[in-house]
Amino acid sequence: MVRGSEREDAILAAVLELVAEVGYDQVTMDGVAARAHASKATIYRRWSNKAELVVAAVQRHASEPAMADSGDLRRDLIRVLAAMRDRLADQDATLLLGLIAAMRRNAELADVVRSQLVVTKRAALADVVERAVARGELPGTADLSLAAEIAAAVLLSRLLITGQSLDDAFIRHLVDGALLPALNAHNHT
Secondary structure: OOHHHHHHHHHHHHHHHHHHHHHHHOHHHHHHHHHOOOOHHHHHHHHHOOHHHHHHHHHHHHOOOOOOOOOHHHHHHHHHHHHHOOOOOOHHHHHHHHHHHHHHHHHHHHHHHHHHHHHHHHHHHHHHHHHHHHHHOOOOOOHHHHHHHHHHHHHHHHHHOOOOOOOHHHHHHHHHHHHHHHEEEEEEE
């Protein structure tokens, strides 16, 4: 017998798979129920509509595990970006593509996707930066927002648009050529 939390996990995983495969607009509660081997009644007891269900799935999916502190800013940045790359290559990219059009029409969905998928990734970088500031590796004026935006833009661009390599050598190049200089620049605003 499947317990409640296992059933919920299966339903939320099915939603993410379907959004990635067919896009938000084509996802149906019938399709989710069939993929999760659950009844529609089970789904509707917890979520009243597709938007709520997708929001819950994105929120569950977006949580990032905490990265251990290696004691070295460069090493930690490389590890965080490699983890982001791996998540994007695994499912985040197709999930985002499946949600982009719907985000333009559904403000609640757009807010959740932005806050969960984008902000949680920024938070992973924030942890690394805060630890580096505390160790004296970075100035307290380190521009986390710029570094996070650079990282996200480059990773997404290479993955979704140009198809260029996102191998470990490129991750190191991105850290050394863009993120470390951006974090070490003095704010002039």
